[in-house]
Amino acid sequence: MDQMTTAAPRARRRRNLWSWIAFTLGVAYFVLPLIGMFEFSLRKRRDAYSFDAYTSILGDPQFQQTFLYSLVMSLVTVVLGLLLVLPTAFWVRLKLPAMRPVVEFITLLPLVIPVIVIAFGYIRMFNTSSFLPMTGSIMGTNILLAIGYATLSLPYMYRAIDNGLRTIDVGTLTEAAQSLGAGWLTILYRIMLPNVYTAVLSGAFLTISIVLGEYVFAALLDRPALGPYMVWVGGNKAYEPAALAVIAFAVTWGLMGLIQAMSRLSKHTRVAR
Amino acid sequence: MAYLDITHVEKSFGANHVVKDFNLDIEKGEFVSLLGPSGCGKTTVLRMVAGFETPSAGSISIEGKDVVALRPNQRNIGMVFQAYALFPNLTVAQNVGFGLRIAGVPASEANARVTEMLRLIGLPDLGARYPFQLSGGQQQRVALARALAPKPRVLLLDEPLSALDAKIRVSLRTEIREIQRQLGITTIFVTHDQEEALSISDRVVVMNAGIADQVGTPFAIYNHPATKFVAGFVGTLNSFDATVTDATTGAIRLGDTPITLNKPLNASAGSKIAVALRPEAAQLGRSDLREIALNGRITEVHFMGSIIRISAEVAGTRLSLDTFNRADTPPPPIGTDVEIGVSARDFIVLGS
Ligand SMILES: Nc1ncnc2c1ncn2[C@@H]1O[C@H](COP(=O)(O)OP(=O)(O)O)[C@@H](O)[C@H]1O
Numbered sequence A: 001m002d003q004m005t006t007a008a009p010r011a012r013r014r015r016n017l018w019s020w021i022a023f024t025l026g027v028a029y030f031v032l033p034l035i036g037m038f039e040f041s042l043r044k045r046r047d048a049y050s051f052d053a054y055t056s057i058l059g060d061p062q063f064q065q066t067f068l069y070s071l072v073m074s075l076v077t078v079v080l081g082l083l084l085v086l087p088t089a090f091w092v093r094l095k096l097p098a099m100r101p102v103v104e105f106i107t108l109l110p111l112v113i114p115v116i117v118i119a120f121g122y123i124r125m126f127n128t129s130s131f132l133p134m135t136g137s138i139m140g141t142n143i144l145l146a147i148g149y150a151t152l153s154l155p156y157m158y159r160a161i162d163n164g165l166r167t168i169d170v171g172t173l174t175e176a177a178q179s180l181g182a183g184w185l186t187i188l189y190r191i192m193l194p195n196v197y198t199a200v201l202s203g204a205f206l207t208i209s210i211v212l213g214e215y216v217f218a219a220l221l222d223r224p225a226l227g228p229y230m231v232w233v234g235g236n237k238a239y240e241p242a243a244l245a246v247i248a249f250a251v252t253w254g255l256m257g258l259i260q261a262m263s264r265l266s267k268h269t270r271v272a273r
Numbered sequence B: 001m002a003y004l005d006i007t008h009v010e011k012s013f014g015a016n017h018v019v020k021d022f023n024l025d026i027e028k029g030e031f032v033s034l035l036g037p038s039g040c041g042k043t044t045v046l047r048m049v050a051g052f053e054t055p056s057a058g059s060i061s062i063e064g065k066d067v068v069a070l071r072p073n074q075r076n077i078g079m080v081f082q083a084y085a086l087f088p089n090l091t092v093a094q095n096v097g098f099g100l101r102i103a104g105v106p107a108s109e110a111n112a113r114v115t116e117m118l119r120l121i122g123l124p125d126l127g128a129r130y131p132f133q134l135s136g137g138q139q140q141r142v143a144l145a146r147a148l149a150p151k152p153r154v155l156l157l158d159e160p161l162s163a164l165d166a167k168i169r170v171s172l173r174t175e176i177r178e179i180q181r182q183l184g185i186t187t188i189f190v191t192h193d194q195e196e197a198l199s200i201s202d203r204v205v206v207m208n209a210g211i212a213d214q215v216g217t218p219f220a221i222y223n224h225p226a227t228k229f230v231a232g233f234v235g236t237l238n239s240f241d242a243t244v245t246d247a248t249t250g251a252i253r254l255g256d257t258p259i260t261l262n263k264p265l266n267a268s269a270g271s272k273i274a275v276a277l278r279p280e281a282a283q284l285g286r287s288d289l290r291e292i293a294l295n296g297r298i299t300e301v302h303f304m305g306s307i308i309r310i311s312a313e314v315a316g317t318r319l320s321l322d323t324f325n326r327a328d329t330p331p332p333p334i335g336t337d338v339e340i341g342v343s344a345r346d347f348i349v350l351g352s
């Protein structure tokens, strides 16, 4: 008895120590390369630390154009993904609950199938000599790219929205709205969407960060996106790639922060349901 | 032709025949309850009226027009759910105004109506709150206001009080009934609670395994149950096996006591029939009103405040009886032999 009472705190202290060591190692694993990269990105000027690499990147018209292009594409992708996923997830929850695992599996396929396979598939299906020659025009290629991006974002969009729908009683709310005269569009737009708003936003931000960094699709379809530009910078400059990586990192973390902020701001979800 | 006609309605889910030859005519402004145990098909009937399920056969018409082909959002029927089902993203006022907005009612008119409805349910100041900031009882009142705001032709309530505390359940049911009377809205109320159904309804439909066993006023259902099921499900019942001695005069023998019911029985002399007695139709001791005395022994005494429920063993079966509490007469102790006064006219002969 006596032994146990003294042994237990000691064991706990030892376990505490080990978890601290593991935590520190983990942080070091993630943070050290970041610090190294950041430090390196500041060394463009020979004698002192400076933000020269950053001004060089941000001032490069190539960067501005590709960044803008990718940003617009990512927003189009979000809208496309939302139009596709929200009604699907809603319908599956409402009418085909048994199909949910199947649909979920399908939405996970883009994680399993390499992007290059999907991209080649698209190009084969929609090349200039196909029944729908989408790659024949710039607009067509842009649309094809957005569709490809929407496919890539499916796993994230579907899970986020499906999780959002899980927090509300989809069936009863739908019936309540119907008995008040609402049709499907009203139910989707006025009831479902506002209630999964935070979920949609987190799916959207994930999508944006994926699209901003995507290389394979944009390169194969030969569109002026940020991904190919980053690769080009990586092959042709010394300090700028590091600066670009830090910028990309900041954008991603900024988006994550926005997700958090949005979920705090939403008025009706301040208390757990 | 009644205001709402449900005629020969059937519903099956696959091989599961859930509603069988259901008929019900409801007059305008009537408050009708569907009462029955869980799983007997009450919700299914309600959902067919609302349009969420399609009858396998039969017709449902409102104001003489068949509505079976109409989608739920075309029927103009208000519905209140057990789970409240308020829209979490909308304020109380927006919830109540939802149907008006869908119907394209001008904003000023809609606002006036919302204010009126919030006053009607006694929550005039809570319009700006969100559902999660309300108690269960308040949420259900808002759900009622939301259903009533677009002036539906029929109001359907599916066990609206089941999720609430006992106290609120009683006060809210009275409130629902008052509001229903005030607006004169035709209402179907589903419940498995017989006290609830009896206390607030114009008529009660007692359902058993998909069949409407009896339709009648609470008074008729309670005092003249049409089937054994209704007799057993509604209220407390003491049922006895008796032997028929003369079917034409209704003479029976209960244990050693001969009783003449003064109505012909559908049974031959010597056969057994089931007769029943409500707890309030029996009393301790003899009295002028109760001409028959049964001998029994007290087995249980439940003091419930204004009423004392006493159980006694009579002719081999348990008989419950209610007496009013009186400060000068304490209830008899358990094991006492007593005489129990009953009257032949209070016996209910149980059918099949
Ligand atoms: N959508 C459905 N699919 C299959 N069976 C159902 C469905 N809805 C109800 N049922 C069955 O119908 C029967 C009656 O259900 P319900 O009308 O909900 O009863 P109650 O409301 O009286 O409790 C139950 O046995 C239930 O399992």
Ligand SMILES: [Mg+2]
Residues within 6 Å of the ligand: B039, B042, B043, B044, B159
């Ligand atoms: Mg039910």
